[in-house]
Amino acid sequence: MSSLNRMLSVLDVFTSERPVWEADAIVEALGCSTPTGYRYLKELMQAGLLQRLNGGYYALGPRIALLDYIIRTTDPLLGLSIPLMRELVEKTECRCVLSRMDGDFFLDLHHERPERDVQLNYGRGRPRPLFLGGAPKVIIAHYPPKKLRALYDRHTAEISAAGLGEGFEDFQQAMQVIRREGYYASSGELEAGISSLAVPVKFSSKENCAALALVASTSRFELSDRSKLLELMRQTAQRISAGVAEFSLQD
Numbered sequence: 066m067s068s069l070n071r072m073l074s075v076l077d078v079f080t081s082e083r084p085v086w087e088a089d090a091i092v093e094a095l096g097c098s099t100p101t102g103y104r105y106l107k108e109l110m111q112a113g114l115l116q117r118l119n120g121g122y123y124a125l126g127p128r129i130a131l132l133d134y135i136i137r138t139t140d141p142l143l144g145l146s147i148p149l150m151r152e153l154v155e156k157t158e159c160r161c162v163l164s165r166m167d168g169d170f171f172l173d174l175h176h177e178r179p180e181r182d183v184q185l186n187y188g189r190g191r192p193r194p195l196f197l198g199g200a201p202k203v204i205i206a207h208y209p210p211k212k213l214r215a216l217y218d219r220h221t222a223e224i225s226a227a228g229l230g231e232g233f234e235d236f237q238q239a240m241q242v243i244r245r246e247g248y249y250a251s252s253g254e255l256e257a258g259i260s261s262l263a264v265p266v267k268f269s270s271k272e273n274c275a276a277l278a279l280v281a282s283t284s285r286f287e288l289s290d291r292s293k294l295l296e297l298m299r300q301t302a303q304r305i306s307a308g309v310a311e312f313s314l315q316d
Contacts (some may be wrong), residue, residue, distance in 0.1 A: 069098065072105040076114060076125070081191065085124050125221065133190070142275070143175055145308035150177040150277075157294060159279040160185070163266075164193075164200045171201045174275075181281055183259055195220060196227035199249035199263030200276035204244040206275050207265060208249050213237060227254075245269050248295055252283050260286040262294055266302045268309050 078086060078094050084211045086094075090258035092102030106123060109115040111209075113128030137143065143163075150161040154177050156267075161177040187193050195201050208216065217224060217233045243249050252260040263278040277298055281289075 071095070074103050075109055079125050085118065086123050088121050088123060091123065102136075140174075141312050142277050142305075142309060145175065145312070146277075147175060149301050149304055150175065152181050153177075153279070153297060156297055157279055157289075159281040159285070162200065162261075162278045162280055164204075164276045164278065166201070166204050167217075169195065171195050171204075183280065185259065185280065186256060194223075194227075194255065196223055196229055197251075198255040198278075199251040199261045200242070200278045202243050202249045202251075203263045203265045203276050204274055206240040206249075207267070208240070210237070210286075213240060247299075250286075252286070252290070258283050262286070262291065262298065264284060264295065264298045264302050266305050268306060275305075277305070 074095065075091060078091055088103065088106060089099075091106065092099055095102055095105075097105075106115060108127065110117060110123075113126045113131075115123050116126040117123055132220040137290050144310075146163050150163060153161050158179045158181065160182055162173055163175045164171065166172075172191065172282060173187060173189050173191070176188060193201065195205070205213070205216065213236075214233060217236050225231055231241050234281045248262060248264045250260070250262050255261075259280060261278045261280045263276050266275040266277050268274060279294060279298060
């Protein structure tokens with residue numbers, strides 16, 4: 066790991082559960098020397114990525130908010146997806162969610178909401194469980210075998226607890242089924258009384274896909290025509306994929 070990567074790993078210790086850290090605790094979490102840790106803190110403060118609070122405590126800095134604003138307003142994927150997601154919401158009256166994987170973090174990029182909406186605990190930027198719900202599964206199902214195996218080795222207990230197999234072969238087979246079917250329907254996996262239907266949004270054979278999901282109450286989904294919802298979702302996913310490909314060619 067380069068020195069820059071080690072310095073940026075300071076940002077990884079800050080979570081919604083623990084948003085404020087004392088300097089020595091950060092150094093201990095990083096496993097680096099005290100002078101090195103304090104140098105990282107100083108440089109990140111100067112860049113606006115950290116701010117110092119009273120008593121030698123640190124929190125994320127204002128530059129983070131600026132970067133979030135920039136990506137929300139300029140990200141090509143969001144720019145292409147949001148209008149199409151709005152069309153899907155109008156046709157289905159379900160919440161539409163676009164999500165991606167970032168390392169071992171699974172994050173929602175955007176939620177498009179109908180007038181009559183369900184209340185969810187997870188939103189943009191809040192890490193979600195990797196193995197609960199439909200969206201992460203349709204992404205993981207497209208991992209190549211080597212990457213899938215590495216993911217399994219890092220999260221064996223979580224995968225078992227999610228009912229996805231007691232060994233790698235079971236897990237791999239479960240992902241192959243999802244990939245073959247081209248979608249995943251979940252009910253109450255992430256939140257009680259909430260169901261979702263997720264499909265992959267493929268960019269290229271070499272790049273991880275995103276996930277497009279419709280979310281509604283379980284009772285609502287039980288009265289819906291799944292085949293029609295899937296048809297609309299796949300059409301939307303294909304339009305997003307085509308738009309991303311066109312943008313890439315223009316670059």
